[in-house]
Amino acid sequence: MPRAGPACMTCREKCRKCDRGRPSCQRCISKGLVCQGYPDQFRFCGIASRGKWKNARIPVSEKIVQQVNLNPVSLTAAQSMAVTPAATIISGGSLTPPTPASVTRRSKRMTIESVLEKQVPEVGDDIKSLLAAEQTKTLLHHYDTFMAPHQIAELGDEKDNPYRAYILPLAKKQIGLLYAVLGLAAVHLGKLTDDTTLVKATSVEYRVKAIRALSEKIRKGQNTSLSDEEEDGVFATIQILLLHDIAETGISEHGIHITGAMSVCKSILISEGFNGRRQRAVFFIGNLAWLDIIRAFAGTRRLCFTQDFREMIATASGHRFELVNGCPREIFLIIGRVLDKAKEYKMGWTTDEDFRSTLMSAKFELHAWDAKSKTYPSSDPRWISVAIAFQFACILHIHRLLNPSQPASSPEIQTAVHEILDATADIPSDCTLIELMILPLFMAGADSLSRHSQYYVLARFREIERRSEMRNPVPADLLKQVWAARAAQGASHEHEGNISWRDFTCCPELPRQHDYLII
Template sequence: MTRAGPACMTCREKCRKCDRGRPNCQRCVSKGLVCQGYPDQFRFCGIASRGKWKNARIPASEKTALPSPPGPSPPGLQTTTITTSQESTPPALVVPRTSRSMAIESVLLQPVPDVVDELESLLASAQTKALLHHCMFHESIHDSLMAPHQIAEIGDEQDSPYRAYILPLAKKQIGLLYAVLGLSAVHLGRLTDDRTLIETTSVEYRLKAIRALSEQVRKGQNTSLSEEEEDCVFATIQVMLLHDIAESGISEHGIHITGAMSVCKPTLISEGLNGRRQRAVFFIGNLAWLDIIRSFAGTRRLCFTRDIREMVASAGGDRFELVNGCPREIFLIIGSVLEKAKEYKMGWTTDEDFRSTLMAAKFELHAWDAKSKTYPSPDPRWTNVATAFQYACILHVHRLLDPTQPASSPEIQAAVAQVLDATADIPADCSLIELLILPLFMAGADTLSRHSQFYVLSRFRDIERRSEMRNPVPADLLQQVWTARAAQGPGQEGNISWRDFTCFPELPRQHDYLII
């Protein structure tokens, strides 16, 4: 049997499956990494991993592509396998090897060839129809959109911001459509255990989305983007982050959120944002919340400014809570806490100023009354969601004040109990349960009893069953914390921080852990 050939050096170092694309591994490119190359002179033609062309190899110098296997792709979900055809498969794209760690700027500003407007033909392809059908698009792509996890059951038929915002943009902007197709492919591949969808189709669409995003950003440097084009950039970045969550729960090197901030700055400087641009406010608000989440793992990662968070809170309306769960007041408080913690880590403020700010924030969080607030719907369980986020943030403030405080501390355990009690009142068949991964994770990191740990993992399984999406990061991190804590000897009660398992000193730019 002919061997497929060795993996690229980058995939070898990361101990992951390589697609062996030439001249660059497309899996590396889609992750914003530089493919370090191969030890021989042969490559796959395309990225076939199964079917008629599995294990096919030709000399690297040859450019002729192998034809696709015959037969049309099905238009719907009658089959779970979607083959990659000539009409929808992007060709391999070359990315220069500029450095070992590629930041968002170098990814997005790559020169790209002229892009022919292929939106109409892409929408007409059988593969696109099947993937959009999986996303709950009607075949006419006019009526509805439901992408996995965050997009699932957010709002009703008229109220869903994804249905109102992403659908019209994806119909007009091919880069966003590529991003949605990539997300749908990886999600469907996970559900059906179809490795081709996960390792080939989704990677190719993701690469095309990155290239389209690159072109938009490059255009924005030379001319002013229209509001629709700017909003498409924000939407594409958010969908690609959902792709990261669906694939691994980790956004490598933090390129997407940091890149979103670099796009935000010119827009805010030139005209500012207000309630008039609700679509832009919605996307920026979601990205600002993801910026908060990644900063839980390391305060230096915070990049969105206080002005942006305040704009989101004042102009975003209750759609912020509808999608992200966290009340806007809590969002602002914890944002200020993380901003001060970043200043302290960077040596820009004193220990006294840092502790004073955090103590004031802890008092404000405890005084916040979830029952007196208004929520996106009359469902009384919104109060439980708010309480869970309130005490999850209180836990994080405790950890910023004293990282060594034992988990057995009475005030730590009191906050843990508040989170677990609040989440216990939300049944598995309620859509609100999908908003609670972060609070459950924060409480789980400080649980001491095995039955509490079992409860947290059970709730994660409830969320996975309901959303049909598994973000492996929360449970994996908790298992590492619990294992390390169980290994402590008698009398050793020092804290085991989950953040110890998310930091890699050898990386100049840390990965983003997206615990949602």
């Protein structure tokens, strides 16, 4: 059955379902809103317009699955179809955000979902021969010596760094995790050395094999019980695949990875819950739960983990949670409760009064939270600045949930922005803690109005990139789109409503939204 066309501009801005009524959307009319009309249809490009596959013809979709099974490396070409908006639309005095970059640049890799839809042949157990290969040794050395130290603050090169102590021994036993680590190391090393073969062929091939092995393991877990080692291998593989997303585009397409971990997480809860014996599992699941929070910042419907789950994680994980993610566990629980209620409200499961009451209570709790009285992973006083930055980043997000149209110039918005920027200024570029600050900097940047504060945010992003040699393009790209749209709005003098960064991460044409990993 053919589609009825794109959603109206009002429903697109609010990221909600549209009935596509003509000339006006009945959903808007029933809500007492002005329907702003419909955008031009998208045009599909039959030839790739840039990159390695420039001027190459795009294979039809039916061939993609065949090519995945025959030759994983050809996936880069098979999925490079571009979808571009035919025109920029300005209707009813408001600027319509452009289609997200995740839609205009189709994936160069296979997602877990596409693998699970089709039975995949079992991956052979060739760990010994793979570990003996020179390329494997080079990539594992790069991961161990260069990448792992940047994944957790302060521990860095220590032997008990869990990205070494947990992942590398598991990878030598779990073929899927080994493939995932090799894929991550290949894309990272390839970008450092400008080796396009590593980036566009080797990393893609390893990634495809990792996803195939992962899908087999998840399928096995649905029929029989997985061992502790197998379960931990699943969690570690998913986290490494997410780090691959961050290193490549910053976007995890269709939100598959985090959601896919839940069936295994639930089996652990049913069988034994979280305890000291499963610290390795607690470490990985805690990181996935924080990434779940981050993706829910872009859209509350994406939230997957429950508050009960988060409370168990906060109790069991210890300070390693902060060392990896930066956010204090108390704030993690507060914002988790907020996002749970926001999701209920979006889904129509709670009242406006209950929603606002919960958010106002959380905002008061966050303002009362005293960073100086808390304990941190070490005695370094700059941990207080990290905590304050996350504290006000969450306060800022609550403001936006309560009133999405509140102008960025509002005093309470700017107070939160200044608190974040001042806290970040206490952390020098040579301090390992600066690598934890991407999310707070991004939240402050989204509501920064002056050019010097915007410049400061981008400068700090560049410092973080130079430290880790890991560039996540999403934060800076989203901020530049917000600032450009806000500048255009100011030039038109039409109205003073807010322009939200979340508008640039939502595409109604996608049945399942992408995850924007702002870390």
